[in-house]
Amino acid sequence: MTELNIGQEIDIEQGGKAKVTGILGSGGQGVVYSVEYNSTAWALKWYDISKMKEPAEFKANIKKNIEDGAPSNKFIWPKYLTKNMPDGTFGYLMDIKPESFDSFVDILNTYKLKVDPMTGRAIKYNVRFTDLTAMVTACINIANAFRQLHRAGKSYQDLNDGGFFINVDTGAVLVVDCDNIAPDGANFGIGGKPGYMAPEIVRGIAKPDVQTDKYSLAVVLFKLLFRGDPMEGEKVVKDVCLTEAAELRHYGSEAVFVYDPDNDSNRPVRGIHDNVIKFWRLYPDYIKNAFIDSFTKGLNDPNRRLIENDWQKRFIRLRSEIIACTCGRKNFASMFEAVDDATYKCPKCGMTFATLKFSNREQRMPLYIGSKIYVCEIDPKTDDYISVAGELVENKLKPGVLGLKNTSDMMWRVRMPDGVYYDIEPGKGCPIWQGLEIQFGDTNVSAWI
Amino acid sequence: MSKNKNPKNSSAKQPEAVKEEKVQAAPAAPEADLDIFDDFDDDPLGATGVSRKSLVIFFLIDTSGSMKGTKMGELNTVMEELIPEIRRVGEADTEVKIAVLTFSTDVKWMYSEPINIEEFEWARLTAQGVTSMGAAFKELSLRMSRNSFLNSPSLSFAPVIFLMTDGYPSDDYKEGLKTLASNSWYKFGLKAALGIGNEANDDMLAEFTGSKDTVVHAYTGNQLAQMIKIVAVTASQIGSKSMTLADQNDEELSDEDVYASKQKMLGQQIQELVAKNDNDDVSFDSGW
Numbered sequence: 087m088t089e090l091n092i093g094q095e096i097d098i099e100q101g102g103k104a105k106v107t108g109i110l111g112s113g114g115q116g117v118v119y120s121v122e123y124n125s126t127a128w129a130l131k132w133y134d135i136s137k138m139k140e141p142a143e144f145k146a147n148i149k150k151n152i153e154d155g156a157p158s159n160k161f162i163w164p165k166y167l168t169k170n171m172p173d174g175t176f177g178y179l180m181d182i183k184p185e186s187f188d189s190f191v192d193i194l195n196t197y198k199l200k201v202d203p204m205t206g207r208a209i210k211y212n213v214r215f216t217d218l219t220a221m222v223t224a225c226i227n228i229a230n231a232f233r234q235l236h237r238a239g240k241s242y243q244d245l246n247d248g249g250f251f252i253n254v255d256t257g258a259v260l261v262v263d264c265d266n267i268a269p270d271g272a273n274f275g276i277g278g279k280p281g282y283m284a285p286e287i288v289r290g291i292a293k294p295d296v297q298t299d300k301y302s303l304a305v306v307l308f309k310l311l312f313r314g315d316p317m318e319g320e321k322v323v324k325d326v327c328l329t330e331a332a333e334l335r336h337y338g339s340e341a342v343f344v345y346d347p348d349n350d351s352n353r354p355v356r357g358i359h360d361n362v363i364k365f366w367r368l369y370p371d372y373i374k375n376a377f378i379d380s381f382t383k384g385l386n387d388p389n390r391r392l393i394e395n396d397w398q399k400r401f402i403r404l405r406s407e408i409i410a411c412t413c414g415r416k417n418f419a420s421m422f423e424a425v426d427d428a429t430y431k432c433p434k435c436g437m438t439f440a441t442l443k444f445s446n447r448e449q450r451m452p453l454y455i456g457s458k459i460y461v462c463e464i465d466p467k468t469d470d471y472i473s474v475a476g477e478l479v480e481n482k483l484k485p486g487v488l489g490l491k492n493t494s495d496m497m498w499r500v501r502m503p504d505g506v507y508y509d510i511e512p513g514k515g516c517p518i519w520q521g522l523e524i525q526f527g528d529t530n531v532s533a534w535i
Numbered sequence: 536m537s538k539n540k541n542p543k544n545s546s547a548k549q550p551e552a553v554k555e556e557k558v559q560a561a562p563a564a565p566e567a568d569l570d571i572f573d574d575f576d577d578d579p580l581g582a583t584g585v586s587r588k589s590l591v592i593f594f595l596i597d598t599s600g601s602m603k604g605t606k607m608g609e610l611n612t613v614m615e616e617l618i619p620e621i622r623r624v625g626e627a628d629t630e631v632k633i634a635v636l637t638f639s640t641d642v643k644w645m646y647s648e649p650i651n652i653e654e655f656e657w658a659r660l661t662a663q664g665v666t667s668m669g670a671a672f673k674e675l676s677l678r679m680s681r682n683s684f685l686n687s688p689s690l691s692f693a694p695v696i697f698l699m700t701d702g703y704p705s706d707d708y709k710e711g712l713k714t715l716a717s718n719s720w721y722k723f724g725l726k727a728a729l730g731i732g733n734e735a736n737d738d739m740l741a742e743f744t745g746s747k748d749t750v751v752h753a754y755t756g757n758q759l760a761q762m763i764k765i766v767a768v769t770a771s772q773i774g775s776k777s778m779t780l781a782d783q784n785d786e787e788l789s790d791e792d793v794y795a796s797k798q799k800m801l802g803q804q805i806q807e808l809v810a811k812n813d814n815d816d817v818s819f820d821s822g823w
Contacts, residue, residue: 136807139779194585199622199653208622208653215580244777247628277780281628290788293780313582318690326681328588328692329723330793338788358586358689368579421577 088175090119090132096177097169098123104130104168104179115265116177123166123179130168131265132177139275141174147268148178157234160227162262178265187251187260188213194247194309215254218408218416223257225307225401226471231261232303233394236296241270243294245302246279247309270296278302280333281315285385288338297388304380304392311369313361316381319344319352343381345374370407370420376400395469402471406463409452411437419452428535440518444533453478453488453518453535461494464526464533475526479515491515496527587630589687590695591649592621592771593679595671597700597731598637602662605756606701606731613760615657620764621771622652629692631771634684638671640664649684668704672711672743679720693723693797695770698743699763701731712742725773725801727751727766731759745795748802751809765808773797773804 090096095103104123111118116133135141148164156163166179192198192213199208215221228250235242242249243266251260266276273293277283284301286292308316322328322336335341342352344359345366354362366374376392384391407419413435422430422439430439430452441450442459446466451457459476462469475494481487491514492498498510501523510516516524523534596610621631632649636642637660645658675696678684685691715721727749728740740750751766753759778800 136811137779196582196584201619206619208619214582218579221580246777248777273780275779277778279777287780288788290786290792309585311579313585315586318586323690326691327720327723328690330796331790334788334790334793361582361585364576365579365582368577417577417579 088171088173089117090130096121096130098179099167099169104128104166106130110182120182121179127182128165128179129182130177130179131164132168133175135173135175141176144265144274145170145176147272147274148265151240151264151267152178154238156264157238157240158231160231160234160259160261161264162260163264180264183251183260183262186255187253187258190247190250190252190306190310193252193254194313213254215257217255218410218418219405220253220255220257221310222401222405222408224252224259225257225310226398226405227257227259228306228310229303229394229397229401230471231259232299233398235261235267236270236299236394239270240267241294241296241299242267242302243273243299244276244278245299245306246282247306248279250306281305281317281337283337284388285338285341286388288334297391300388300391300393301380301384303394303397304377304384307397308377308381311373312365314344314354314359316343316377317341317352319354319359321352323355323358341385343378343385345378346382347378348382368418368421370404370418372400373404398469398471402460402462403447403449406451406457406460407449408457409439410454410456411435411439412455413437422452440520440535442533442535444531446531455480455488459490464494464531465529466531467529478518481515481517487517489515489517490524494526496529498527499525585628586689587628588690588692589632589685590629590692590771591632591634591685592652592695592767593675593697594633594635594767595675595696595698596635596637596660597639597666597668597702598660598662598664599639599666599702599705600663601666601702601734602731604662606759607660607662609756609759610699610763611657611659613763615659617764617767618652618655618657621768630687634678636671636675636678638667640667642667642670642674644674644678665705666700666702667706668700669706669708669711672708672715676711676715676718676721679718679724685720693725694720695725695767696721696727697766697770698726698728698740699731700728700735700740702734703736703739708739725749725770725797727770727801727805729753729759729762729766746798746802748806749798751805762809766805769804769808770801773801 090106092106092108094106098104102124104121106119106121108120109117110120110129115137116131119130119132121128121130138144145167149167152164162180162183164178164180168177170176188198196212196214197210198213199210201208249261249263251262268274276294278287278294282302282305284298287294287298292298305316317337321342325332342349344352344354344362356363376397380392408416409419409422409430410416411432413432415432415434419430423433425431425438428441428450439452439454441452443450455478457478458474460471461473461475462471464475477491477493478488479491481489492510492512495512499507500510500516501507503519518535520535523532525532631652633652633655634649635645637645679694726744728744730737730740730750730752732754737750737752741747744750751762753762
């Protein structure tokens with residue numbers, strides 16, 4: 087391949103030149119350089135076209151993607167193509183990943199290595215979610231990103247741990263390596279990464295498309311939460327050596343989910359899959375069932391894989407069922423004691439938590455200082471899971487008094503202990519009490535304690 | 536994760552002796568009940584690193600007297616530089632370990648067991664003596680075992696075995712190769728070889744790798760560095776990187792279809808890269 091030198095200038099199709107300023111990394115398809123173009127820093131992915139079957143088609147596809155634009159701001163999308171070099175080599179410019187995001191690979195490893203420029207030695211830094219809500223938010227964001235992509239009629243094709251960057255403090259997600267994204271049904275040669283590929287691709291009877299993306303999405307989400315491989319259990323480990331034939335069996339024709347309720351031949355193994363064993367019991371059934379369905383019914387029947395919106399809804403629910411106790415315990419409500427239908431108790435310190443019942447769903451939402459109601463949870467017309475509509479706070483003027491603050495742009499109607507309904511304007515709040523009832527604007531959704 | 540240079544410990548993990556090893560035995564204990572976890576050890580964020588598949592890269596390096604000088608200097612330098620480069624090839628799925636076996640009059644391991652690539656430090660080699668390649672094959676076969684170097688409790692990829700030599704074996708390499716051929720890890724492993732200078736015999740190296748595609752040759756110092764990088768990086772990436780689809784078929788793949796497919800892929804990729812680097816053809820021994 088034609089390698090670029092620092093200082094070299096590359097012609098951009100739109101006009102102008104990008105000047106190479108350094109190397110950011112290299113991968114299977116080529117090298118990523120840092121460049122300067124129009125006085126702005128960009129990343130340049132520069133292809134090794136000898137590894138491509140049809141470079142012209144591949145380039146045309148990227149051009150189409152640039153014209154279509156990114157499905158949302160969660161994608162680090164190709165922005166500008168370079169002109170071809172005499173030997174046909176080309177590349178594209180994209181935004182540089184912000185510093186505050188860590189690669190999903192590092193999150194799975196729980197650390198990253200950084201080379202100390204003085205000594206040349208690699209130093210380990212921890213990479214962990216700092217907050218449970220952030221981790222669940224990352225799941226919502228990942229499901230949402232692929233929902234947006236698939237709604238645009240495109241498939242990602244090579245969904246794996248190398249394709250995401252995540253902010254471990256907030257759960258914000260960036261999807262990278264968007265160059266294999268193609269219209270659903272089209273494929274420019276990529277197969278996928280072992281362990282993430284749908285069984286039908288491993289078996290050689292299908293090519294990547296939206297349905298295989300759904301399988302890979304389930305794998306990514308499983309790895310994010312359970313920190314292990316959904317298909318690697320006793321049956322696989324017994325083989326000791328993962329030969330090509332073993333890979334074909336365990337990830338293709340004879341794949342068995344480690345928690346398949348009807349087949350216990352591939353359960354996780356103590357000492358090897360401790361994460362999976364530990365975390366599986368922490369999650370409520372509606373999350374576990376989503377994985378069970380995806381990896382049993384959906385294993386060989388692509389149409390029975392969970393759709394992205396279903397994942398998104400389940401994780402939005404999971405986020406609303408987290409309890410942060412003042413003693414420091416933060417976990418899913420299912421890991422707190424249920425005193426009765428409407429009250430949870432911290433098993434560590436004994437603190438109790440009231441819950442809010444909404445008119446539009448069965449499950450009750452636990453209330454703790456800092457718990458948030460999101461817009462999509464009170465307004466069925468939108469799936470805005472980012473904007474906060476209400477938050478449980480302590481009254482600044484009356485310490486110890488807890489209340490719900492209206493952070494939405496709608497008027498709330500609230501029943502107070504005197505039995506009278508009052509208007510709560512945006513920015514105002516009301517104390518919580520046994521018998522509280524809230525009507526959220528004109529959404530037809532109400533909630534009560 | 537933890538580095539352990541004590542050979543006693545490495546064998547203590549797998550006490551039972553298995554003689555004729557098939558790549559099949561099961562060391563795994565079944566899932567224990569859940570009470571092993573402390574009551575409050577239920578933090579959904581309290582993860583340890585994801586369980587990784589283990590990949591050992593074996594370097595078999597000729598340190599006979601003829602390697603003295605430029606060849607050894609070049610080799611030492613490129614290996615020092617190579618280690619950081621292939622450090623992250625495994626990404627989150629593979630734990631890469633390195634084992635280096637040198638052979639001259641004697642056969643010697645650089646460290647007493649494979650070392651995690653993140654902690655591996657190259658110990659500079661010196662050249663002296665004759666080329667006991669057959670003995671090296673036997674030693675490799677002995678160590679490529681569940682009870683020795685390949686004792687990872689988790690799943691392993693078949694190892695990568697990379698042979699580098701500049702001459703013809705001075706012992707009976709065929710007998711050594713016969714021993715090695717009976718080892719399943721060798722059978723399924725990814726094998727590559729680098730012949731250095733005019734004396735190295737590519738046909739003999741192809742006997743070791745099983746195919747000509749995975750044998751490369753370096754005549755100059757520059758080529759030596761390039762070839763080592765090409766082979767080591769390519770071999771260590773196969774299996775953990777996204778792959779392209781095969782041209783053919785909408786027919787279901789069978790065991791035969793995939794048998795040795797990584798070895799074939801390695802051969803193809805190496806040949807492509809070698810073809811591109813074919814611009815420096817002044818021989819090692821010429822131009823002095």
